[in-house]
Amino acid sequence: MTTAPRLDPPARVLVTKIGLDGHDRGSRIVAAFLRDAGMDVIYTPPWQSIAAVVKLATEEDVDAIGVSSLATDHLIVPQLVAALREAGLAHVGVVVGGxxxxxxxxxxxxxGVGAIFGPGASRDAIVAGVAALAADARAARDAELREQTP
Structure with missing residues (x-):
């Protein structure tokens, strides 16, 4: 297993399923990959609304959100990205798997989706991709905070 570049504090990643898709095996496996790589993972049960995901992303101060899609729920991810921007979370990386x-x-x-991982994507590719998105998100957030500091 390859370990991803680690952030300090560790990358915070929300793994979720939006819409009506209830098949969560893949998202559970990916959540375990990310945890094993040293990331802090917040995992939700299936059937989350976009508003609930944005609220949780805000409360948990996440660097990235992974959305799992088996059927057609990836089609509503652009709405999630737009809602994140509206909530002031444009820096949060979004990845879709499935x-x-x-x-x-x-x-x-x-x-605005930063990466898409299909069936058969390797553990190393997923971990490295999410780690890179999280690092970019953390850097963007930190830059925004520096700009706001007088």
Whole structure:
């Protein structure tokens, strides 16, 4: 197992399922990968609303959000990204894992999704990708805070 570059304090990642998809095996496995790599993982049960995810992301001060999609729930991820921006959380990295048809991936990236991992993605690729997004998010948040400090 490859360990990702570690943030201090550790990266905080929210792993969730939005919409009506209840298949959570993949998200549980990914949450374990991230925990094993030293990240703080907040895991939600399935069927979360976008508002609930944004609220939890705010309360938990997360660096990244991983959304698992088996069916078509990835199609509402752009709404999640927009809601994060509206809540002042534009710096939070968003990653989608699961079944995302190739022709639907460009729209997710254009909406602000930082990475998409399909079936068969390796543990190392997932951990490295989430770690990179979390590090970028932490750097962006810290830069915003420095700009706001008189």
């Amino acid at each position: 079944i995302v048809p190739a022709d639907e991936q460009p729209a997710l990236v254009a909406a």
